[in-house]
Amino acid sequence: MNTKNNSSDWLYTISPKRKLIDLNFKEIWRYRDLLLLFVKRNVITLYKQTILGPLWYFIQPLFTTLTFTLIFNNLANIPTGNGIPAFLFNLAGLSCWNYFSSCLTGTSNTFKANQGLFGKVYFPRVIVPLSVVITNLVNFGIRMLVFISFYVYFKLFTESASQALPTASVVLLPVLIFLMALFGLGFGMIISSFTTKYRDLTYLVGFGVQLLMYGSAVMYPLSYFKEKLPEYSWLVEYNPMTTFIELFRHMTLGTEQFSLASFLYAGTVSIVFFLIGLIVFNRTEKSFIDTV
């Protein structure tokens, strides 16, 4: 009798039934300390037992940008438009691209990389991809510092950057960064959910991300691509990353035109990817340990 009366005040139920979106925000909030500790772990363990330590955060983007400038601008003569220094142009594109791609690859192996952890203890699984995105945000912040330093350097000591001026739309920069994160996170969660059962996707992501970079207007302006290869330009144009990178350069360096339509398009795609990612991720997290 007693149990019947009490049946209403069960705290929670473990059952096979699942809702389409079963995000328990209260629970995620309760685990916020774990999120921060994961971020801390990711940041501090990356360069432990290295001599240069956190300096690597600066060295990496510098050398990649230098190489890109040498190959694509000095050797292949790709114009940057508006007479912006090629180094700044590449640094801007690469910073964005690296942010997106590390969010994507970092979250895409969530289930596989954390199999041991997920198999032993429960916490909201979405914490792990979130921690990857926040960790990358920290890295992105460091890259932005590098970017700003060089920006100031080019402004003060050279004539070449006279055209480079931030536009008023720079106030939308946080939104842009947020949308890029959503896109990378959503895409990554979709991939990680499918790789638990079908490993094929791991290989696809490996070279797919590299190929995607060439289709994301990282080392060339979209206008130049349209001019040279008009029949393929739709491929690059419909890629939301192209929009994000173009917009980022527009906001910070004043290249090209600001197009609200493309901004809305890329934003919508990101949000849709994120929502699909959440749904798929949620469906997977309950049973993946049996299929992984």
Add this chain to the structure above:
Amino acid sequence: MKKKDIILKAENISKQYRLGLVGTGTIKDDLKRWWFKIRGKDDPFLTVGESNDRSTKAESDYVWALEDINFEVQRGEVLGIIGKNGAGKSTLLKILSKVTSPTTGEIKTKGRIASLLEVGTGFHGEMTGRENVYLNGAILGMTKKEISSKIDEIIAFSGCERYIDTPVKRYSSGMTVRLAFAVAAFLEPEILVVDEVLAVGDAEFQKKAIGKMQDISRGEGRTVLFVSHNMAAVRSLCTRGLLLENGKNVFESEDINLCISEYLKNEPHSNLTTKYLNEDKKFGITSIKLTSNTNVFDVNDEICFDLKLSQSIVDEYICAFYVRDELGEVLFFSESTDEKLVITKDDNNLKFLFNAQYLLVGFYKITFGIKSKSGNLVDVVKDEITINIVDTYRTRSKRPGKIILPTIWKKVKS
């Protein structure tokens, strides 16, 4: 029994697994499942699974790791879940700790469940002991504030104070386990789910860990679900038992000792073939029982037997038994004439006992027999009773040899 305060209730829990490789063929099954689902029908594969007997050949690709498990746990109770390898204990714990979801059925709880299926989950070798305490604590569901308030106790309990700011990769494996268990020991959930984690660490630490578990359940009144193959630990910790076999709940008892005996009865070394050497079976042993309701004995216990005989046709006879170890070697032999006891044909009830202190920890099988005064065997009941000697308080460690004899040690003044 007063008002029942049920904190956790499992109803018809089942879990199905797919056998063999998950590779080709899964898309086909997935599509079929999906096709049934959109038409609003039940999953077609739920009807095909077989019971989970590891040793028999499978007919179907699907198997039930757990089948219709029902149980209730009251607040403050320590439920021991025992069973052979592959009985479904770990699967049940995984479902309880939400690592995987059941195929059917549901579990309702009134408290937060924290699970300890492994110590040191999420430890990162590059981070220091202190950093790992925070990370591991957060993974187990503690907040940073909670950990900060307990960090000194945790470090003291682990006994790793000197190394606490050294990366964990420099730790010995024992130290890692100590630190990891210390974190878990200071968890404060309403329900704690513990898998075989006490099997690690040295004897001193195991004792400490069992003591801590006792504090958690008795002192602080928290509910614990405990899985172990260590019957000594189960016996000293648990108040109730649940025995699983091939994914089914075969035995449940308020008395943990009964549950352990039931489990040990199914051990392969005990077999119940009784063979009468006197063909006409007119006379013999009718029953042989332990007087206690358990066959698990501590090294300090007395082991007492009740022997019942049918009406004798022999005037005078001798009763005997011998004890064999797990390898089948006879350790010792005893008969009623040792005590100059004369048993005549009217004595149908006998009692005899010996002390477990001479035996080492392990399983022993006991064979009983009667013979006539002239030495002719009348009846033998072979390996009828299996007893398990445990060392609950670890007063003696594992020693070489087969038996322990009380020895006198003296200092001699020269």
